[in-house]
Amino acid sequence: MATQGLNFALNNPSTFFAPNKPPRHSKFRIVTVKCSAPLSSEGAATGLAERPWNVANARLVLEDGSIWRAKSFGASGTQVGEVVFNTSLTGYQEILTDPSYAGQFVLMTNPHIGNTGVNFDDEESRQCFLAGLVIRSLSIGTSNWRCAETLGNYLAERNIMGIYDVDTRAITRRLRQDGSLIGVLSTEESKSDQELLEMSRSWDIVGIDLISDVSCKEPFEWVESTKPDWDFNNHERNSKTYRVIAYDFGIKHNILRRLASYGCQIIVVPSTWPASETLKLKPDGVLFSNGPGDPSAVPYAVAIVKELLGKVPVFGICMGHQLLGQALGGKTFKMKFGHHGGNHPVHNIQNGRVEISAQNHNYAVDPATLPKGVEVTHINLNDGTCAGLAYPALNVMSLQYHPEASPGPHDSDCVFRDFVELMKSVKYRA
Numbered sequence: 001m002a003t004q005g006l007n008f009a010l011n012n013p014s015t016f017f018a019p020n021k022p023p024r025h026s027k028f029r030i031v032t033v034k035c036s037a038p039l040s041s042e043g044a045a046t047g048l049a050e051r052p053w054n055v056a057n058a059r060l061v062l063e064d065g066s067i068w069r070a071k072s073f074g075a076s077g078t079q080v081g082e083v084v085f086n087t088s089l090t091g092y093q094e095i096l097t098d099p100s101y102a103g104q105f106v107l108m109t110n111p112h113i114g115n116t117g118v119n120f121d122d123e124e125s126r127q128c129f130l131a132g133l134v135i136r137s138l139s140i141g142t143s144n145w146r147c148a149e150t151l152g153n154y155l156a157e158r159n160i161m162g163i164y165d166v167d168t169r170a171i172t173r174r175l176r177q178d179g180s181l182i183g184v185l186s187t188e189e190s191k192s193d194q195e196l197l198e199m200s201r202s203w204d205i206v207g208i209d210l211i212s213d214v215s216c217k218e219p220f221e222w223v224e225s226t227k228p229d230w231d232f233n234n235h236e237r238n239s240k241t242y243r244v245i246a247y248d249f250g251i252k253h254n255i256l257r258r259l260a261s262y263g264c265q266i267i268v269v270p271s272t273w274p275a276s277e278t279l280k281l282k283p284d285g286v287l288f289s290n291g292p293g294d295p296s297a298v299p300y301a302v303a304i305v306k307e308l309l310g311k312v313p314v315f316g317i318c319m320g321h322q323l324l325g326q327a328l329g330g331k332t333f334k335m336k337f338g339h340h341g342g343n344h345p346v347h348n349i350q351n352g353r354v355e356i357s358a359q360n361h362n363y364a365v366d367p368a369t370l371p372k373g374v375e376v377t378h379i380n381l382n383d384g385t386c387a388g389l390a391y392p393a394l395n396v397m398s399l400q401y402h403p404e405a406s407p408g409p410h411d412s413d414c415v416f417r418d419f420v421e422l423m424k425s426v427k428y429r430a
């Protein structure tokens with residue numbers, strides 16, 4: 001199909017975006033972000049309208065020189081980040097709390113955001129790590145039985161900037177055409193457009209270790225599984241328990257909940273946890289999680305993965321998949337604008353089925369660089385990029401996308417069962 005051809009050309013390693021830019025600072029840095037006075041929370045839980053709120057002007061200045069005027073909500077200040085667009089229709093709270101978005105502004109292509117507020121159950125991590133939220137229209141009220149707070153208050157309390165009343169369609173088209181762009185979001189009138197432009201051109205997300213800012217600092221045990229009311233996949237679970245060590249490169253809680261639902265006993269460890277310490281814990285399997293930023297910027301994580309290869313069954317998700325790709329000898333590359341959304345078709349080569357998946361990544365493994373024996377098990381049907389790997393000789397499996405996706409889709413959830421089966425086959429191998 002024509003669109004597939006276009007997407008393939010756009011995200012293919014040989015055509016990836018490599019603009020001619022001046023050298024940048026190589027440090028991830030929040031410039032200044034101040035929390036604006038929290039909006040009134042009265043009425044949030046009852047779904048009453050919140051307007052009129054304090055409206056402040058904001059500017060999003062992109063590194064290509066374009067300036068987008070908007071209204072501010074959440075925190076005020078000045079913040080730099082990479083702008084990515086997400087095509088999911090639902091799940092903005094899970095997106096806001098996905099640590100893989102650290103250093104990025106998420107622009108939602110769904111024009112109407114905030115109508116269900118936020119709740120206590122849908123958090124994917126302990127805080128919001130993203131740089132900010134860009135939306136077309138902020139809902140004037142909230143209406144959901146689980147709503148505990150408005151989106152505006154939630155962002156303000158977490159010191160995260162948001163803007164609305166901006167042409168998100170036009171920005172998305174620009175990103176599709178030119179590739180991901182760095183931008184600076186500011187509510188500070190005292191800063192000139194030129195200053196903000198220079199700020200955007202002197203920062204880059206490539207080559208920075210963003211994982212160490214989001215990973216836990218100490219190991220901990222995880223026991224919570226998916227609540228029975230929400231568990232859509234109630235097929236027979238394994239009666240045996242398998243011990244999984246989960247490397248936290250920015251892990252989403254739903255990965256842990258799904259593993260727990262499949263009967264795993266889980267210990268979460270920091271990104272720098274030595275492989276030798278992991279082996280001392282006698283795991284049946286190791287999970288390498290999702291996480292923010294450039295997989296080439298974290299050689300220490302690749303070294304840990306490498307050390308564990310062949311010693312224990314391993315499963316990588318997103319960043320974990322990319323680190324596995326590198327540890328196996330392959331290379332990763334930056335895509336033009338990546339995949340962010342809940343509607344990506346993936347060809348599961350192992351069973352011939354097409355799975356609709358949630359995705360969030362800007363990098364991919366280049367299959368041409370992988371050694372013999374490594375199998376590409378899944379392919380993104382939009383652009384032909386590698387979406388999953390296996391190396392049976394070393395008990396390795398990985399996915400570039402999110403089988404744990406909440407709110408979904410759930411087509412790939414059974415991969416957790418596959419991981420359990422892999423651990424079982426190794427443990428009870430004659």
Ligand SMILES: NC(=O)CC[C@H](N)C(=O)O
Pocket residue numbers: 100289290291292293294295317318319320360361362363364
């Ligand atoms: N969700 C993730 O783990 C993202 C992986 C990596 N940061 C990327 O953008 O490709």
